[in-house]
Amino acid sequence: MKLITPIITIAMMSLAFSVMAQSNSEVDLPIVKRADNLLLADPQTIIDLRHKIIQNSAARQAPIIDDFSEVGNREMLDLEDIFEITLEPDSVAPRVSIARYQSTAVSFVDAYGNPWPIRRISNFLEGLIAIDKATGDEDVKKDDPQAGSFTMTALRHGVVGNITVYLEGLSTPISLMLEGNSGVFHRIATMRVNEAGPQTNVASMLNDSAVTIGTASDVDLNNALYGVSPAGSETMLVSGAEGKAWIKDDHLYLQTPLAVFSPQILGVSHGNGRYRAYKLPLSSTVMGTNNNGQTVSMRIGRAVSAEASNSLGVR
Numbered sequence: 001m002k003l004i005t006p007i008i009t010i011a012m013m014s015l016a017f018s019v020m021a022q023s024n025s026e027v028d029l030p031i032v033k034r035a036d037n038l039l040l041a042d043p044q045t046i047i048d049l050r051h052k053i054i055q056n057s058a059a060r061q062a063p064i065i066d067d068f069s070e071v072g073n074r075e076m077l078d079l080e081d082i083f084e085i086t087l088e089p090d091s092v093a094p095r096v097s098i099a100r101y102q103s104t105a106v107s108f109v110d111a112y113g114n115p116w117p118i119r120r121i122s123n124f125l126e127g128l129i130a131i132d133k134a135t136g137d138e139d140v141k142k143d144d145p146q147a148g149s150f151t152m153t154a155l156r157h158g159v160v161g162n163i164t165v166y167l168e169g170l171s172t173p174i175s176l177m178l179e180g181n182s183g184v185f186h187r188i189a190t191m192r193v194n195e196a197g198p199q200t201n202v203a204s205m206l207n208d209s210a211v212t213i214g215t216a217s218d219v220d221l222n223n224a225l226y227g228v229s230p231a232g233s234e235t236m237l238v239s240g241a242e243g244k245a246w247i248k249d250d251h252l253y254l255q256t257p258l259a260v261f262s263p264q265i266l267g268v269s270h271g272n273g274r275y276r277a278y279k280l281p282l283s284s285t286v287m288g289t290n291n292n293g294q295t296v297s298m299r300i301g302r303a304v305s306a307e308a309s310n311s312l313g314v315r
Contacts, residue, residue, distance in 0.1 A: 078184075
């Protein structure tokens with residue numbers, strides 16, 4: 001016991017000297033000296049320093065107005081495709097190109113161009129892609145025009161994988177292959193399923209809405225059938241497929257060899273030749289099937305001369 005007591009005393013003295021030395025070293029730190037000098041400053045100096053701190057903080061958060069076109073000029077090739085889905089066992093899954101932070105709009109339509117509602121989208125690519133569905137997974141409304149659409153984007157470069165889409169009333173899930181690319185992506189990818197969806201009333205489509213040749217039940221439709229402009233109509237520019245188009249009042253008259261299925265057909269006239277005439281609602285895009293069974297998208301726009309005349313105020 002006599003030997004242990006001096007040892008404890010020496011240890012406590014050493015610890016005390018160590019704490020004192022550490023305290024002295026902290027006092028000598030530059031930041032402590034600067035703090036002491038700041039506390040000794042007069043009130044106006046303290047206000048000036050606070051003003052500089054606030055200005056510095058505001059400068060860090062203020063937006064910078066500049067032209068970043070040269071820095072961020074990266075040409076991206078955006079695609080717009082229609083994929084045919086046959087539901088056959090040996091059918092090839094559609095391949096959709098995606099790019100980081102570029103939005104790809106995916107829409108499912110049936111054989112008649114009507115939206116096909118989506119029940120659920122399943123994937124195991126959490127953290128790699130982001131999917132945003134307009135209507136959510138619960139309470140799918142069959143008559144909602146956006147029920148068959150969603151958007152997705154890649155969160156990283158080079159994402160490769162697949163997603164599975166469950167459609168309302170369809171027993172077979174549909175798989176989409178995703179390919180990440182840095183310079184190309186699908187801006188719009190339309191999946192056309194070769195069956196009638198929940199939004200298509202097949203019974204009503206079988207009703208005869210055609211115009212009998214030679215009758216005057218719809219003079220404008222008969223004129224369009226033979227390529228004659230309906231009275232008081234405006235001639236439109238057609239691209240993507242063969243055809244002629246006119247706008248009169250709130251309707252689009254179209255002469256084309258395609259079997260049109262979208263938008264809704266208000267009237268149709270069949271002639272003895274290869275052309276058909278359709279009366280449609282106003283639309284900039286018309287979808288139909290050619291003789292080979294392929295889906296074709298036709299764009300309707302104003303002629304350049306008409307746009308130039310309107311811009312100059314010419315009537």
